[in-house]
């Protein structure tokens with residue numbers, strides 16, 4: 001038995017970042033992780049492996065689609081799926097080992113095993129019970145699936161199975177047109193699978209700016225993905241070598257079916273808190289399974305905090321990390337803070353999609369007067385040079401004050417470009433502040449400046 005100032009249960013982006021910050025703030029810290037490696041969903045079966053496969057298949061797409069256009073002739077690239085999988089695993093291992101190194105460097109004790117909380121101030125791992133003045137629940141989330149669809153992780157899979165399929169399927173149905181479904185759908189479409197995305201709502205990427213969603217659907221359709229929208233999936237029938245996805249179209253209740261070698265169920269994720277013993281402790285939970293917390297991530301039991309996917313808010317690694325750092329500050333007696341109004345969201349398709357702040361739809365609902373500055377990448381020399389001129393940058397600013405309220409980008413490196421807007425929003429900047437900032441040429445970021453100019457007297461290259 002050991003005594004700690006803080007024990008964090010879960011070694012994902014929320015938990016490991018929290019542990020490192022606690023240790024940096026002088027607290028004796030342990031982090032419990034049951035899966036056998038640090039980094040959580042994100043590093044092991046989420047953000048990182050999906051980006052490795054997106055990168056590899058993006059390069060393949062470049063060879064097939066764009067090499068000849070640039071005079072790069074004769075490139076014959078074959079896919080070695082086993083090798084691509086081992087590349088992906090090397091990327092995972094490099095990252096997860098990196099966290100172990102950071103734990104050693106910062107003197108965080110890594111407790112390997114599944115943790116539970118038998119009583120306030122106690123964490124049990126295996127047969128050992130450790131004590132801690134503060135406990136942080138950072139146990140993340142799991143795929144939520146659909147009622148009646150049995151996941152086998154071989155041919156009817158969640159994202160976890162989809163990252164490690166035995167072979168590249170000839171056909172795939174993706175149920176759910178959210179971020180994970182579109183990213184993994186893109187991976188397999190680029191590898192040659194016939195991919196159909198079936199979505200319950202009438203648009204892809206629910207919650208995102210409507211214009212961006214339409215633009216992305218058009219671009220992905222050109223890349224070969226098929227979309228069936230407004231479709232309620234009824235079930236999946238399994239037979240040898242093929243699965244049949246049955247759905248009804250919501251507009252007329254007509255029944256349809258599609259066959260596919262692999263079905264990816266990407267209908268969202270739900271908080272994971274099983275086995276912690278929260279019910280016995282009397283921790284209040286929310287109806288959707290999240291741990292209830294106050295604005296300082298404290299649960300209803302003193303000394304017990306919760307962060308990341310296990311609580312409300314967007315299920316994103318960087319949101320979990322920010323909460324991890326902030327709760328560490330709170331526990332250390334400082335002032336932890338997360339600005340939930342400025343959390344970017346990115347889809348790592350080609351082109352990327354990135355957004356932050358309000359959408360036009362929410363501004364309309366709120367009845368707020370706003371102006372739109374939009375700039376197409378067709379006017380951006382750099383984007384044209386790399387055959388990625390299809391998207392645009394849209395900045396939304398307050399009609400009266402010009403303060404930036406949100407931004408939505410579909411275009412090359414959108415996921416990196418969005419941070420310029422995030423910083424501007426954190427500083428309460430106006431669109432004119434961005435427009436008056438010199439941007440290097442030729443960069444994709446010039447499109448951000450042009451969109452900011454379009455909020456005022458007009459873009460130059462439009």
Ligand code: FAD
Nearest residue numbers: 010012013014034040041046047115140308309315316317
């Ligand atoms: P997790 O990362 O889920 O970590 C929780 C950890 O706690 C797990 O390792 C689990 O084993 C451990 N644990 C649970 N219970 C116990 C217990 N009782 N004892 C010990 N250990 C326990 N987000 C992004 O921001 N960008 C992306 O590009 C992105 N891509 C994604 C792609 C996919 C395919 C998926 C599935 C997710 C993706 N996400 C992405 C979401 C991101 O992975 C999560 O938001 C993030 O991992 C949440 O961090 P967390 O620390 O709250 O939980």
